[in-house]
Amino acid sequence: MAKTKQEPLDQVFMALADGTRRKMVHMLAESELSVSELSEPFDMSLAAVSKHIKVLENARLIKRRIEGRSHIFQLVPEQLTGALDWISIYRYFWSKRMDNLEQLFNESEQVNEGKKSED
Amino acid sequence: MAKTKQEPLDQVFMALADGTRRKMVHMLAESELSVSELSEPFDMSLAAVSKHIKVLENARLIKRRIEGRSHIFQLVPEQLTGALDWISIYRYFWSKRMDNLEQLFNESEQVNEGKKSED
DNA sequence: ACAATATTCAACCTTTTGGTTGAATATAAA
């Protein structure tokens, strides 16, 4: 193996980095679905679909329930929330950037009052 | 190339699917940094760091500015916002699930009036 | 002009990803 431990966020973001899987997540946001139902919009083998599903499952984005010969999948929102939380650092960045803009604004006010030259 | 066109979200999520790059994003949320400053916490070659940076850059999560011999990077929040928006489908899921829970609750009330046993 | 600093480029290597096909497993239906 490449890494001893793969962080959950690694797996979640990796799982979402593929259009097929993102579409699957959207489908499962609508309702529970079986493998063949999930495979319907995609032009690939069932084995390939099965692998995509496993990626989502390992990332704990979905949960499997076996019902007879059908495997039914359900979206599990916790990990999505985790990803959302991580990305939310950008809010912090925004606030920083706002500070900078404020600063720039103040500086430009001074410039307008005096006529100052920097560097 | 494998795919003719790589979707922006593919690139953004892929970029975030790596702890090193996520840390870089966090660092750049604090302040602008050069390549060597960005490389500081990581135990890898500058060439490797350079590659990680390029991934973030291609995903348009960061912006490069060349100042003399230094390359300075700045976080760009737009794509993060895009990712955030995408994930927000989970809110929709929540509302669906709430409906189900409500339903379950109603069902269990009926059950509780009788008798219950589960393992 | 020369050396030091900052960074990228190119070639290479290994592991992972995303797909294929054909066979295997498990359940359901005739």
Next chain:
DNA sequence: TTTATATTCAACCAAAAGGTTGAATATTGT
């Protein structure tokens, strides 16, 4: 019990990811 349905497994493959090293490029300081 045979056949159809639902899904996975195993082996294989090509391309991408993530790292290395050594050389190249560009800028700055002496």
